[in-house]
Amino acid sequence: MAQLTLKNLGKSFDGTDVIADLSLDVADGELVCLLGPSGSGKSTVLRMVGGFETPERGAILIDGEDVTEVPPEKRPTGMVFQSHALWSHMTVADNVAFGLKLRRLPKAEIRRKVTEALDLVGLGDFGNRRVWQLSGGQQQRVAIARALVLEPKILLLDEPFASLDQHLRERLREELRDIQRRLGITTLFVTHGQDEALALADRIVVLRGGEIEQAASPDRMYRAPETRFVAGFIGSMNFLACDMRGGRADHPLFPVAAVVPDGPVELAIRPEALTVSPGRSAGMSARVHRKTDYGTHLLLDIVLEDGARVKAMCPPSGAFEAGQEVRLTASQVALFRDEVKLAEVRTEAREVAHV
Amino acid sequence: MTDLSSTGPVRTGGTARRNGRGLTGLLLVSVPVALLGWLIIYPIFNAIGRTILRTDGTGPGFSLDTYVRFFSDGYSLANLWLTLWVTAVCAALLLAICLPLSLYLRFAKSRVAAVVQGLSLFPMFVPSVILAYALIRTIGPNGGVDLVLNALGLPKINSPYLTPWGPIIGLVWDNIPLTTLMLVAGLGAVSDNAVEAARDAGARPWAVLRHIILPQIGNAVLVVLSFTVLSIFSAFTLPYVLGPASPEMMGPFMQRTFGQVMDTRMAVTQAVITFAICAVFGAFYVRSIARNRKNGR
Numbered sequence: 001m002a003q004l005t006l007k008n009l010g011k012s013f014d015g016t017d018v019i020a021d022l023s024l025d026v027a028d029g030e031l032v033c034l035l036g037p038s039g040s041g042k043s044t045v046l047r048m049v050g051g052f053e054t055p056e057r058g059a060i061l062i063d064g065e066d067v068t069e070v071p072p073e074k075r076p077t078g079m080v081f082q083s084h085a086l087w088s089h090m091t092v093a094d095n096v097a098f099g100l101k102l103r104r105l106p107k108a109e110i111r112r113k114v115t116e117a118l119d120l121v122g123l124g125d126f127g128n129r130r131v132w133q134l135s136g137g138q139q140q141r142v143a144i145a146r147a148l149v150l151e152p153k154i155l156l157l158d159e160p161f162a163s164l165d166q167h168l169r170e171r172l173r174e175e176l177r178d179i180q181r182r183l184g185i186t187t188l189f190v191t192h193g194q195d196e197a198l199a200l201a202d203r204i205v206v207l208r209g210g211e212i213e214q215a216a217s218p219d220r221m222y223r224a225p226e227t228r229f230v231a232g233f234i235g236s237m238n239f240l241a242c243d244m245r246g247g248r249a250d251h252p253l254f255p256v257a258a259v260v261p262d263g264p265v266e267l268a269i270r271p272e273a274l275t276v277s278p279g280r281s282a283g284m285s286a287r288v289h290r291k292t293d294y295g296t297h298l299l300l301d302i303v304l305e306d307g308a309r310v311k312a313m314c315p316p317s318g319a320f321e322a323g324q325e326v327r328l329t330a331s332q333v334a335l336f337r338d339e340v341k342l343a344e345v346r347t348e349a350r351e352v353a354h355v
Numbered sequence: 356m357t358d359l360s361s362t363g364p365v366r367t368g369g370t371a372r373r374n375g376r377g378l379t380g381l382l383l384v385s386v387p388v389a390l391l392g393w394l395i396i397y398p399i400f401n402a403i404g405r406t407i408l409r410t411d412g413t414g415p416g417f418s419l420d421t422y423v424r425f426f427s428d429g430y431s432l433a434n435l436w437l438t439l440w441v442t443a444v445c446a447a448l449l450l451a452i453c454l455p456l457s458l459y460l461r462f463a464k465s466r467v468a469a470v471v472q473g474l475s476l477f478p479m480f481v482p483s484v485i486l487a488y489a490l491i492r493t494i495g496p497n498g499g500v501d502l503v504l505n506a507l508g509l510p511k512i513n514s515p516y517l518t519p520w521g522p523i524i525g526l527v528w529d530n531i532p533l534t535t536l537m538l539v540a541g542l543g544a545v546s547d548n549a550v551e552a553a554r555d556a557g558a559r560p561w562a563v564l565r566h567i568i569l570p571q572i573g574n575a576v577l578v579v580l581s582f583t584v585l586s587i588f589s590a591f592t593l594p595y596v597l598g599p600a601s602p603e604m605m606g607p608f609m610q611r612t613f614g615q616v617m618d619t620r621m622a623v624t625q626a627v628i629t630f631a632i633c634a635v636f637g638a639f640y641v642r643s644i645a646r647n648r649k650n651g652r
């Protein structure tokens with residue numbers, strides 16, 4: 001159990017700031033997902049915590065102890081890499097035992113710890129195999145066992161499931177979550193998959209251009225994004241440009257009312273917040289362009305009269321066809337201007353929450 | 356039934372395509388195989404035949420007399436041992452110089468690495484004979500080093516020119532680029548993440564080298580050693596220009612036996628013995644390549 005603190009971290013490569021000024025606290029036993037697009041600096045942050053990159057500014061503290069200048073081999077961290085990074089000339093058990101052997105533990109203890117670690121990841125019978133005899137998922141489990149066997153204070157995972165197929169990824173992240181909860185180990189997990197972050201994290205930190213855009217629980221991150229970037233990055237979001245005039249949006253379909261200054265805004269509506277029904281909307285026509293059946297729901301791609309496209313989620317029983325004219329209503333609309341959220345409007349309850 | 360009949364033509368077509376590809380492959384490979392047979396395989400068997408078949412006045416007959424003469428002649432054996440010794444020392448020195456150099460080139464991220472790489476490849480573009488004369492002018496008697504030492508009031512060096520160390524210095528210098536390139540290529544198989552994972556597990560640099568890097572480049576080192584031994588064992592120019600007159604390395608020895616002693620059959624015998632020793636290392640090389648391919652699959 002340990003607490004991780006990042007204080008005003010800064011890092012640049014070839015004169016370009018990759019991390020500008022980043023501060024973050026990760027509590028004991030918390031699983032924090034660093035989420036962001038390519039180049040957002042999430043892997044750099046993780047590598048700085050692991051000791052593989054040295055920050056130019058700021059400090060990294062583990063349990064209050066400054067480890068900024070401590071080399072990786074002396075840091076109380078364990079890292080799992082995207083490429084597994086297993087050593088192909090060793091058996092599975094030797095891979096897991098490597099760090100223990102370096103610490104000169106007694107052979108019996110090494111054997112016990114290796115067995116425990118492999119059992120933990122469900123590979124108890126695979127100790128004598130060569131790593132290339134394992135599947136991708138099994139290799140990643142070995143990498144997790146190798147990191148956990150050293151009982152690190154902080155577990156670092158750098159997109160560990162990125163190279164695996166969807167089913168395996170889902171299964172492994174559930175297993176990882178179980179292991180992490182069982183051990184109560186403080187974990188920093190880097191991913192560019194929003195579904196992975198939403199499924200795993202106690203808290204998600206969205207990075208953009210080396211700065212924290214928003215740090216919040218998965219629930220808040222999805223339902224109450226604070227910036228336009230987060231709103232667009234987490235999940236699917238429809239953005240419709242319009243103007244606010246006298247406290248009302250001038251969009252013909254969604255004339256939401258909110259006490260915000262006049263000027264251009266973007267209405268942000270989740271596909272599941274849209275209700276689609278056959279018929280014609282009063283202000284502007286909308287037609288189904290394409291229907292995709294995902295089994296659990298239908299996703300309608302709807303083209304508005306002004307050429308804008310919106311996506312709407314409907315129950316699978318919905319009888320819609322391409323070309324059909326539909327009526328749209330939104331239960332929740334957020335208003336953004338220049339990246340900043342101005343208001344959140346729940347149209348059914350006619351309740352306006354200002355931020 | 357329908358399924359079976361419908362697969363017939365497809366299979367025929369597939370076989371035809373495979374046959375076509377096979378024929379193209381055979382045609383492509385036939386030229387190098389023919390050249391190999393003409394320029395290498397035939398001369399080898401021809402040379403072996405010439406050394407074991409005697410054609411004197413009594414008619415053709417089988418004889419190993421030149422081999423017996425070679426292995427019972429102290430001077431020939433001294434030449435063979437000198438060549439083996441020079442080869443072994445060169446291989447050891449090349450590994451000692453090129454392994455740290457290639458490790459630096461593989462893992463260094465600084466701009467200096469590019470300069471070092473350029474410098475390490477420079478000897479590749481210098482012909483052996485130019486190198487030999489440059490070394491004579493540098494480390495030979497009254498060469499550049501002696502002039503500097505003399506200017507500093509220091510005694511002259513014990514020049515390696517015309518001693519076994521002369522060709523060793525030249526051969527090592529000459530072989531640094533290829534050896535480094537092969538080792539860097541071998542180190543390419545060791546991923547950054549594999550090294551970082553070892554450091555993460557607590558390995559210091561020496562432990563990373565010993566437990567992670569060296570085991571993974573074992574094949575590359577074997578290839579380097581085989582290649583180095585093959586090229587150094589059969590070297591001629593540098594041992595001829597820089598080496599001692601007696602004992603001498605096998606290259607100059609063969610040339611002298613052929614051109615000055617005019618004993619063609621003995622020169623060919625020396626060549627066959629040299630080839631046999633090189634073939635052992637060649638077999639190592641082929642085996643490592645085959646093992647690499649098998650592991651790759």
